[in-house]
Amino acid sequence: MYQDHLIIDGLQYCNWNRAYFEQLKESGVTAIHATLVYHETARETLTRFAEWNLLFEQNPDLIMPVMSMSDVVKAKEEGKVGVFFGAQNCSPLDDEIGMVEVMRKQGLLIMQLTYNNQSLLATGCYEKNDSGITRFGKQVIEEMNRVGMVIDMSHSAERSTLETIDLSSRPICISHANPSSAHAALRNKSDTVIRALAERGGLLGFSLYPFHLPDGSDCTLERFCSLIADTAEMVGIDRLAIGSDLCLNQPQSVLEWMRNGRWSKSLDFGEGSASNSGWPAALPWFPDSSGMKNIFKGLRDKGFSETETAKILGGNWIEFLDAGLKPAE
Amino acid sequence: MYQDHLIIDGLQYCNWNRAYFEQLKESGVTAIHATLVYHETARETLTRFAEWNLLFEQNPDLIMPVMSMSDVVKAKEEGKVGVFFGAQNCSPLDDEIGMVEVMRKQGLLIMQLTYNNQSLLATGCYEKNDSGITRFGKQVIEEMNRVGMVIDMSHSAERSTLETIDLSSRPICISHANPSSAHAALRNKSDTVIRALAERGGLLGFSLYPFHLPDGSDCTLERFCSLIADTAEMVGIDRLAIGSDLCLNQPQSVLEWMRNGRWSKSLDFGEGSASNSGWPAALPWFPDSSGMKNIFKGLRDKGFSETETAKILGGNWIEFLDAGLKPAE
Known part of the structure; x- marks a missing residue:
């Protein structure tokens, strides 16, 4: 049963507030990887932490901070949603x-x-x-390995990603992207990358963001689950997970911040275009976090066992992060 | 005569204080391009400006700020040294x-x-x-062109430099570097770069930093002037100038800031090495700004006319900056 398991969404960036946390708890998701910042500097990142501290203080019945995977177990026991943080850039x-x-x-x-x-x-x-990893980049990879901060290459180019998999002494993740063999997009990943990632113990989180999917917002649940099945055939189920890239209730300004930061005077449309510059329409079977239940069912229908399905929906993230967050010995 | 001309040193980063400004005035240099920052952020850069504002306030008999080339003429008339600012990074x-x-x-x-x-x-x-100019880089080049901020590629890699020469609608400079044909060093420039720079109206400032010179601190004045003569033969004298890279009275900590910024936990020795990590010994004929007088004489001895010599020692910088600092039409 879905509710027996630890369910992890490996990437969300929603408009965080009590109403959303209520919906999140209702969905049965145990913990989420929340994007803390896109292009915020060190100083601005501290403000984002302070804003979350206030959210934790004001919503102790719904959410709790996660610093290690034992906190996820605790969240499940207490009926709360665990929240752990990541940055989508090195800013x-x-x-x-x-x-x-x-x-x-x-x-x-x-x-x-x-x-x-x-x-x-x-x-x-x-x-x-793509010139690969820079001089500073090599030092940062080594330091992230040392302190147990997990490397995510979801938005990085191919050569940089392959070099990182190689340079990093610890497995890395691609928290939210899909195989480009299923849908060619700059943000999706080649089989070469997915294989290299998996061989070194890394994790791929499948994305539910329509721009990353075949047929976009019309992609069916069955098609999405086939995508997972095909990739499982290639690298096994232990290296696969979900990173929905769910961005709920966010205004256009947030999309523009993600795409443009402060680097562009003219609008850059990212994965959209001038004639399609807004948020893509949500998938009907993944309107919000409750869609995780649909994926659970879809994977079971596709032939995955309950144990396998639970791994993909959460267990693999738990195992990967439990190892990855420990400081180096 | 040396003192009849506008003399410009196209790059200095000394320990700025009254004693140094007295020496600078005594040397007969009319204006200097002073490095304001290496790796300072926007906020930190404002502090560097504030520090200079105080220096101008406290030393009005010796120095004055330069915002356009008419200020250099004014400095000459008033017997002061003009100071204009540049950054050695885009921080x-x-x-x-x-x-x-x-x-x-x-x-x-x-x-x-x-x-x-x-x-x-x-x-x-x-x-x-070297992957060349980034997406943000293209926007910055366009914006620098628009507002009349001069692009300097002294420390940049070859492909990035060639692309910038091409992308920029206005001539760019390499304020302090030498031809790598005379001395192979990562910081020196190939004939390909020097030719492309000159063809587009750019300026090359010859460096007196020993690591950029054949024979290092033993490079003779005659050898240095030959270097200029050889390059003049290649691209003409109008595109050549001086950017001494003079770093006087600076402690080791400044050298380490230049080389390491905040990006490295271990010491990076830049152009030096573990066994030669300090400032290089000064050239005997360029112990400080008074060496500009020796270069003037050296170039005359090499056969350059007084008019030509005055161009290389200052006139070319004046003409280049006079055009380059105007906002785009």
């Missing part, structure tokens, strides 16, 4: 290696080395040329 | 396109797109791979 570091440990201690458990553009560490998937 | 922008105009208004006339490492805009000369 919380500014230009400073020492910020890795500082941010980790504050509760930044996961960090992408880039968003869509070139960062100080690596190249994003929207750049024309 | 004053943080990640924000709007900072280009803000910093230009504050008095940042020149900016390098990178120091030695990958920046958000382009690749530095110490990186293994």
